[in-house]
Amino acid sequence: MYKTLREEAYEANMQLPKLGLVLFTFGNVSAVDRDKAVFAIKPSGVPYESLRAQDIVIMDYDAQVVEGTLRPSSDTKTHALLYKTWDDIGGITHTHSTYAVAWAQAGRDIPIFGTTHADHTHQDIPCAPVLTDDMIRGDYEHETGNQILDCFKDKTLSHHEVEMVLLQNHGPFTWGQDAAKSVYNAAVLEEIARMAYLTLQINADTAVLKDTLRMKHFERKHGKDAYYGQGC
């Protein structure tokens, strides 16, 4: 049972090292079956070069194992909470890709400086702050999902418009209509993060970079707040 779902999750996970987004056992991808209300996720701590489709673990939305012998990813509760809350996403990716993690560790939104970024979203990429003690609902280690949801609970930032987020001090999570799209978004996020970092090495003034002729054109086309960080 769940052979096709396992294969979808397996193939998406194997894209991460191929795209240079992870090393060793970092990161994880899941794929959901909405009809069966389950998702398939990478097992924890298994190197990609030895991962097999039959190793993929089937979970329910309460992060309980439905089928599988290996321990599910340590990020399973985050994937489960996002699937339970956002019923229109089909896949989730988490990586430790270098430039996205650097922005996450710096605790900064990734500013939109140009067309490459704008082709994917008109918003700065938000960095979701670590939850404060009075905001923690469960145990701290498993608050990652709420860190993401808190970032998007403000309707000005839609998880449809922005299919990616940085978790402060941790790294990127992305999602999409299916697992393959969530992996695509993870690769796009890493490239946007790299370009923004290099742009700031050339010109460190974010306000000036956002005030260029092209961004003024963008503002006229999409509105004043189109590209100023909504952050969270």
Ligand SMILES: O=C(CO)[C@@H](O)[C@@H](O)COP(=O)(O)O
């Ligand atoms: O950063 C973390 C732990 O939160 C994970 O993304 C990463 O190390 C992968 O862990 P898993 O092998 O999926 O348990």
